Each structure stands twice: as structure tokens, then as C-alpha cells.
Amino acid sequence: MKKILLSVLLLNLLAACSSAPTKPDVAEVPPANTSANADTAAAQAAADAQAAADAAAAKAAADAQAAADAAAAKAAADAQAAADAAAAQAAADAALNKASVYFATNVDAVQAADKDTLLAHGKKLAGDAKAKVRVEGNADERGSSEYNLALGQRRAKNTKKVLVLSGAKASQVTTVSYGEEKPAAAGHDEAAWSQNRRVDINYNAGK
Amino acid sequence: MFRVLMSIWIVFCSQMANAELSIEISGAGEHQTPVSVVRFAGEEGGTQSISEIISNDLLRTGLFKLIHPAGRAPHVMSEVKYVDWYGVEAIVMGSITLQEGGNMLVTFSLLDMVRRSELLKLTVSAPQDQGRAIAHGIADRVFERLTGTPGVFSTRIAYVNRDKGHYRLVVADSDGYGEQDLLNSREPIMSPAWSPDGAKIAYVSFEERRAIVYVQSLSTRERRVVADFPGSNSAPAWSPDGKKLAVVLTRDDTSQIYVMNADGTGLKRITFSDAIDTEPTFSVDGKFLLFASDRGGTVQIYRVAAEGGAATRMTYETGNSFSPRFSPDGKSFAYTLFNGGKFYIVVNDLGTQQVQYLSNGGWDKKPSFAPNGKLILFATEVQGRGILASVSSDGRVKQKLAAQRGDIREPVWGPLLKR
Structure with a gap:
């Protein structure tokens, strides 16, 4: 008898587990039902025992199937929610991992496309008072080196302004310009220039 | 401080390397004096002998037509x-005699072939490894005797060499040798x-990872x-008397021009705009500065009292203008013009206001006059x-x-x- 009950328990557990392995709390419900059926079964006559046990086993199996279906549905919903949360987190991480913003030719104003990136960095700095960043301005090579140094400085300054508006303290952000001296891409074409008209947000600048 | 010592090093010994540069000369002037430099007696074979260095020096001024001696010696x-x-x-001719102790004795003459007279005759003694310096010195004297203008072949130039993230500030002879x-x-x-x-x-050096202005002695390397x-601290420019430096600082927000004593004291702000003002350069009399500014929308050259x-405003060319430099006589200034995707070297005559293009256009930047203009x-x-x-300042000969x-x-x- 106990063997049968145990086997029912195992069956339920297996059914639940196999359909929702990540949700052990769901699998705890069917064993409670099974033990109530077991009490009833124990009060029956020995002659009826086999039939009752069969019935209990059938019911337990049916219950287990229902529970497993519910668990599967819940797991799927949970997984979707988790995926949604992960996607949101990934987007935030992506904004933070993106440490460069780009500029139009001979323009020192931050572009609308980069506002989200700077907002994420501003919030991060607001949430971590100890963090410091160095905002490094750059320019493409179409100018004199000195003019480009000045242009890179203005780009860095304007980027700092947006970070501060997004929550960073001014003391957390230093600016520097490298002008045209540290291009990210080589070549006299727009593909390279567009990469070089940029400001890098550097968390590892040391000072 | 230790980090600075690790990231840079100053070279104390001079490194005389051979043939760091190869030279290509093109173009011809219209009113060139025909001269010939005869191979000196006792000259060794190989590249860049004394007579060849003199020839190249004279050639690249654009003022001379070099006639090959063709066997006449x-x-x-x-x-x-x-x-x-x-x-x-x-004609320039001469001879070289090696002396005991590694010195060489170089005698040269400059002859006026029309009047059949000797314009110059000099003998110079120097260590054998100073051949290039001797040749440039001879070319200077020949140039001055023939044109009335001092030669600049013994002067030096400075430039930055950038090689895969490695930067060198280099001083070299005016023809690029002797780095x-x-x-x-x-x-x-x-x-x-x-x-x-x-x-x-x-x-300007970024060794502290931002632009700081340094002054370094060539003799002591201090x-x-x-x-x-x-x-940013950048764009240093000396006043003609060497007592002042103009610099560009961003300490009061955007890049503006300041003048200070050459030791860094007595800072005074010169320009007050909310635009980029940069690349100051003093006039020959020290009374004015030229500089580049985008205050008018495009980048143009402006003048302000020192x-x-x-x-x-001094320039009105289409495009953007950068890097002004006065000519040594103060009558014109050269600058870089960026227009239609190309950089040109141009000269603006302060008297006629006319602009002359000196280069064909390309990636031509940062003009700098030889001290004789x-x-x-x-x-x-x-x-x-x-x-x-x-x-050449007439635009005819390019090198x-x-x-x-x-x-x-x-x-x-x-x-x-001074010599």
C-alpha cells in the first residue's frame, strides 16, 4: 500500500517536475491532495483497497496532469515576464555600456539620438556618488589641430552639461579634449570622420 | 611624477641618423638665375655629397636654374x-682635403661668369661628420651673395612625428636631415x-593626459x-622679443587667447568672445596678433592688438581658414584654407588684400615661413x-x-x- 502511495507521490512529483523544472513550489501542491486521498483510502475495507487505490491513483494522476498544465502555463508566463525584465535591463545596460556619443560636422551640441545614453549615465552617477568620469572630446581631422582641440573641448563641455542635467554632480565629471589627435578610425572619408567626431565617457580615467 | 618619468623620456644625446628623408623637387621659376655647382675635388662618391647638398639648397628656393656641369670640372x-x-x-666650385685628426678642410669659390670675377672665396675646417653643416653654410653664403637676402639653409625646423601611438618632437636641419x-x-x-x-x-604635450604648455631648452634639454x-592649455606663440607668450586657454569656458610673460606669470586675457578663438601669432613688430575664430559662423582669420x-576680420574666403603666420617682412600672411574637401596653403597680401594659392590642394596644413621669407x-x-x-614664396617650386x-x-x- 505504502509502495503504491509512494509511487503515486513520485509520479506526481515527476510529472510536475518534468513540466516545470524551474518552479519547485508548484510541485508541492499535488502531494498534499494525494495524502488526503491516502487517508480516505486507509479507512476502506481491505477488499475494496485495490479498487480504491486504483481510483486514487487515477485521480491523483488526473490532478497531477492538471497541476502540471497549470505549472507549465505559470512557468511560461513567468519566463515571459523574466524575459521582459531582462530585455529592459539589457537596454539600460546597453545605454550604460555605450560610452561614446557622436556629433555632426563642426557642431558641438549633443544629438537627440544620444540623450538616452547620457540620461542613463547621469542616473548611474547620481546613484553612485563615489563614481567619477572623464568626458573626452574628439574631432575629425578637417580643421587645424588647435581648432579641433577647441572644438573637442566644447563637445566635452556640452556632454558634461547633459550628464549634470541627468543627475550627475558637476564634481563627478571632468572634461578633456584630444582634438584630432586620437582618431578612433583612420581615413579621409565620412565613415572615419563620423567615428572621430565623438565624446567618450571614461569611467576608468583614474583621477 | 614617477608616472611622467615612465611615460616620456627626453633624449639627451643627439642622434645623427643618415637619410631619414627622401626629397623630391618639382616646378620651375620664370626668372631663375642659371648657376652651376661643380663637384668638389676630393668629394667621395655616394649620395648627398657637399656639392649635391649645395645644389639642392639653391634649387628649392625656386630662384635658380641648376645647370649640370656636364664633364666640366x-x-x-x-x-x-x-x-x-x-x-x-x-658657378660654385671647391675642394676637400682630409686632415690629420679627422678634420676636413673645405675651400670654395663663387665666380661671376659674366664679369669673370671671384665673388667669394672661403676656407672652412670642421670635423668630417659636419659635412652637411658645411654644405648648408656654403649655400647660405652663395645665396646671400647672389640675392642680397640671407640664406636659411643652416636654420633648423621642428615637427611632430606620429608613429602608431608613439609621438616624437623632432628638431632637424632645414632640409629634413639630421633629426x-x-x-x-x-x-x-x-x-x-x-x-x-x-x-x-x-x-603642447598630453603626457598628463590633457593639453599643457611646456617650454624646453634645446641646449640643456631642461x-x-x-x-x-x-x-586645455595650447597654441603657444612667442612675441618677437621673446619676452611674452600668447596661449589659448579654456579656463574661462571656451577657447580664448591670453598673453603672459614667457615664464608663465602675468596672465592677461586678450579676446572676449563666446566662440572659439585660437592659433594666435604675433606680428613682426609685436603690436598685433592674428588668430583663427569661428565667431562669424565659418572659421576665419582675425587681427587684434596684442x-x-x-x-x-582679415579673411573672407569661402570655406574655413586656419593657422595664420605673418611673413618675416610683415607684408603678408600665410594660412591654411579648407574648401571643397581640400586644404590649401594660401598667402594674403596685406597691401593689396589679394589671396594667392601656393599649393594645389590636398591635405596641406600649417604653413610656416623660412626666416628670409x-x-x-x-x-x-x-x-x-x-x-x-x-x-617657394612665389608658389613656383615645390618640394x-x-x-x-x-x-x-x-x-x-x-x-x-647669428653666425
Whole structure:
């Protein structure tokens, strides 16, 4: 008898587990039902025992199937929610991992496309008072080196302004310009220039 | 401080390397004096002999037509057959004698072939490894005797060599040979500027990972920080008396021009705009500054009194104008014009207001006059590499000097040294 009950328990557990392995709390419900059926079964006559046990086993199996279906549905919903949360987190991480913003030719104003990136960095700095960043301005090579140094400085300054508006303290952000001296891409074409008209947000600048 | 010592090192010994550069000369002037430089007696074979260096020096001024001696080989006046030299107005000839102790004795003559007279005759003794210096010295004397203008072949130039993230501040002979490193760094170097006496160079170094202005002595290699304000410190320019430095600082927000004493004291702000004002350069009399500014929308050249005051716009070319430099006579200024995707070296005549294009257009940046005003040095690019180039001030003769390694940037011609 106990063997049968145990086997029912195992069956339920297996059914639940196999359909929702990540949700052990769901699998705890069917064993409670099974033990109530077991009490009833124990009060029956020995002659009826086999039939009752069969019935209990059938019911337990049916219950287990229902529970497993519910668990599967819940797991799927949970997984979707988790995926949604992960996607949101990934987007935030992506904004933070993106440490460069780009500029139009001979323009020192931050572009609308980069506002989200700077907002994420501003919030991060607001949430971590100890963090410091160095905002490094750059320019493409179409100018004199000195003019480009000045242009890179203005780009860095304007980027700092947006970070501060997004929550960073001014003391957390230093600016520097490298002008045209540290291009990210080589070549006299727009593909390279567009990469070089940029400001890098550097968390590892040391000072 | 230790980090600074690790990231840069200053080279104390001079490194005389051979043939760092290869030279290509093109173009011809209209009113060139036909001269011939005869191979000196006792000259060794191979490249860049004394007579060849003299020839190249004279050639790249654009003022001379070099006539090949074609087998004629006089070394002293008595050996000259004047009828053989029809059409040649002057010849340079001489001889080299090796002496005990490694010195060489160089005797040279400059003959006026029309009047059949000896214009110059000199003998120089120097260590054998000073052949290039002797040749440039002879070319200087020949040039001055023939044109009335001092030669600049013994002067030096400075430039930045950028090679895969390795930066060197280099001082070299005016023809690009005899390179010596003044500074080595893993961080960028910009805007070298010679002091008027040729003893020091001011420059911008990023070794502290932002732009700071230093002044360094060429003889002792000692250097000091002269501008280290918050933000960028850059674009140093010496006043003609060497007592003041104009610099560009961002300490009061955007890049503005300041003048201070050469030791960094007595800072005074000169321009007051909310635009970019940069690349100041003093006029020959020290009373004015030219500078580049985008205050009018495009980048143009402006002039302001060295004491400060209202600025006057000087250029109206389509495109953007950068890097102004006064000519040594103060009558014109050269600058870089960027228009239609190309950089040009142009000269603006202050008298006529006319603009003359001196280069064909490309990646031509940062003009710098030779101290006699006859040549303009600039940076250009050939096949993706930054190289030195020069053009005669009439635009007729162009010269390119290709470095063996790295990109050459920011060249600047040094002053005429007293001899």
C-alpha cells in the first residue's frame, strides 16, 4: 500500500517536475491532495483497497496532469515576464555600456539620438556618488589641430552639461579634449570622420 | 611624477641618423638665375655629397636654374674656361682635403661668369661628420651673395612625428636631415613654436593626459610648465622679443587667447568672445596678433592688438581658414584654407588684400615661413602618410620630403641664427 502511495507521490512529483523544472513550489501542491486521498483510502475495507487505490491513483494522476498544465502555463508566463525584465535591463545596460556619443560636422551640441545614453549615465552617477568620469572630446581631422582641440573641448563641455542635467554632480565629471589627435578610425572619408567626431565617457580615467 | 618619468623620456644625446628623408623637387621659376655647382675635388662618391647638398639648397628656393656641369670640372678660378660656360651666370666650385685628426678642410669659390670675377672665396675646417653643416653654410653664403637676402639653409625646423601611438618632437636641419628627438611620448604632442633666439621650443604635450604648455631648452634639454590651468592649455606663440607668450586657454569656458610673460606669470586675457578663438601669432613688430575664430559662423582669420581690444576680420574666403603666420617682412600672411574637401596653403597680401594659392590642394596644413621669407614649410600627405613639404614664396617650386617612418605633423621653421 505504502509502495503504491509512494509511487503515486513520485509520479506526481515527476510529472510536475518534468513540466516545470524551474518552479519547485508548484510541485508541492499535488502531494498534499494525494495524502488526503491516502487517508480516505486507509479507512476502506481491505477488499475494496485495490479498487480504491486504483481510483486514487487515477485521480491523483488526473490532478497531477492538471497541476502540471497549470505549472507549465505559470512557468511560461513567468519566463515571459523574466524575459521582459531582462530585455529592459539589457537596454539600460546597453545605454550604460555605450560610452561614446557622436556629433555632426563642426557642431558641438549633443544629438537627440544620444540623450538616452547620457540620461542613463547621469542616473548611474547620481546613484553612485563615489563614481567619477572623464568626458573626452574628439574631432575629425578637417580643421587645424588647435581648432579641433577647441572644438573637442566644447563637445566635452556640452556632454558634461547633459550628464549634470541627468543627475550627475558637476564634481563627478571632468572634461578633456584630444582634438584630432586620437582618431578612433583612420581615413579621409565620412565613415572615419563620423567615428572621430565623438565624446567618450571614461569611467576608468583614474583621477 | 614617477608616472611622467615612465611615460616620456627626453633624449639627451643627439642622434645623427643618415637619410631619414627622401626629397623630391618639382616646378620651375620664370626668372631663375642659371648657376652651376661643380663637384668638389676630393668629394667621395655616394649620395648627398657637399656639392649635391649645395645644389639642392639653391634649387628649392625656386630662384635658380641648376645647370649640370656636364664633364666640366674646374676646382679653382685658374682652371675655368669661360667660353665653356655660356649662359651660366655663376658657378660654385671647391675642394676637400682630409686632415690629420679627422678634420676636413673645405675651400670654395663663387665666380661671376659674366664679369669673370671671384665673388667669394672661403676656407672652412670642421670635423668630417659636419659635412652637411658645411654644405648648408656654403649655400647660405652663395645665396646671400647672389640675392642680397640671407640664406636659411643652416636654420633648423621642428615637427611632430606620429608613429602608431608613439609621438616624437623632432628638431632637424632645414632640409629634413639630421633629426634629433627633443621629446618622446605615448601621448600626443602639438604646436611646437620656436623662441625668437632659437634656443627654446614651446609646445603642447598630453603626457598628463590633457593639453599643457611646456617650454624646453634645446641646449640643456631642461623644460618647465608655463601654462597648466584647468581645461586645455595650447597654441603657444612667442612675441618677437621673446619676452611674452600668447596661449589659448579654456579656463574661462571656451577657447580664448591670453598673453603672459614667457615664464608663465602675468596672465592677461586678450579676446572676449563666446566662440572659439585660437592659433594666435604675433606680428613682426609685436603690436598685433592674428588668430583663427569661428565667431562669424565659418572659421576665419582675425587681427587684434596684442594689448587686447576690438578684433578685425582679415579673411573672407569661402570655406574655413586656419593657422595664420605673418611673413618675416610683415607684408603678408600665410594660412591654411579648407574648401571643397581640400586644404590649401594660401598667402594674403596685406597691401593689396589679394589671396594667392601656393599649393594645389590636398591635405596641406600649417604653413610656416623660412626666416628670409623665400620658402614656406607645411605639412602635407602623400599616399596616406603625413610628410613635410615646402613651396617657394612665389608658389613656383615645390618640394616634398618623405619620412621613413610615421606621419610628420605640425612643422615649424626656426629662426635665423647669428653666425
